[in-house]
Amino acid sequence: MIAVVERVAQASVSVNGRETGRIGKGLLLLLGVEKGDGEADLDYIVRKTAGLRIFPESSGGEGKAKMDLSVTDVGGEILVVSQFTLSGDARKGRRPDFSAAADPETAKIMYEKCIRAFRELGIKTAQGEFGGAMRVDSSGDGPVTILLNSRRLF
Numbered sequence: 001m002i003a004v005v006e007r008v009a010q011a012s013v014s015v016n017g018r019e020t021g022r023i024g025k026g027l028l029l030l031l032g033v034e035k036g037d038g039e040a041d042l043d044y045i046v047r048k049t050a051g052l053r054i055f056p057e058s059s060g061g062e063g064k065a066k067m068d069l070s071v072t073d074v075g076g077e078i079l080v081v082s083q084f085t086l087s088g089d090a091r092k093g094r095r096p097d098f099s100a101a102a103d104p105e106t107a108k109i110m111y112e113k114c115i116r117a118f119r120e121l122g123i124k125t126a127q128g129e130f131g132g133a134m135r136v137d138s139s140g141d142g143p144v145t146i147l148l149n150s151r152r153l154f
Contacts, residue, residue: 001041001110001150002032002086007054011079011138013128020134021126026076027052028138031114032086033107034100041150042110046117049078054144067144071123078118081128081136082111104131 005027012022029049055074056065071078084107088096102110108130118125128134 001034001037001045003045003049003148004030004083004086005049005052005054005146005148006030006138007141007144008079009139009141011136013079013081013126013134013136015129015132015134020129020132021079021081023077023079023124023126025074025141026124027071027078028136029078029080030083030086031080031111032083033102033110034087035102037102037106037110037150042113042117044150045148046114046121048148050118050121050123052146054146072121077124077126079126079128080111080115080118081134082107082130 008023008026008028010022010024011026011028013020027049031045050072051070053070054067055069055071055076057068084098084101085096087101088098089100090096101107111130115125115127128136
């Protein structure tokens with residue numbers, strides 16, 4: 001499972017002009033489910049995302065804020081958007097190969113479990129529309145962007 005986690009001041013997602021999710025301060029999570037991903041992969045992504053200390057608490061010197069708090073510490077929100085293209089392999093040629101992506105039925109189940117897991121942790125969680133042509137708008141905060149891979153390949 002692959003995730004791109006971006007610290008945001010706000011983010012929203014819409015499908016055909018209809019807003020499906022909006023958050024204020026928090027994290028925008030783009031989620032890619034791959035073949036073979038299971039509960040352990042999901043747990044890794046959820047726990048790592050919820051616990052990432054990427055929000056500022058105190059001055060780290062020279063006017064820079066030290067990143068020391070998690071999304072739960074700051075009462076932030078999470079917007080989860082499915083993005084199978086994170087599984088694209090562009091090492092050969094110019095057209096990405098998406099064969100590592102999970103089939104849509106499996107990916108949708110894992111996506112929905114991810115959203116439930118964040119909510120069970122008490123984090124206000126908004127979502128996109130699985131399989132929809134989505135427009136994602138965000139105001140990055142930092143910028144701070146973290147890549148996660150449940151198989152720890154990077």
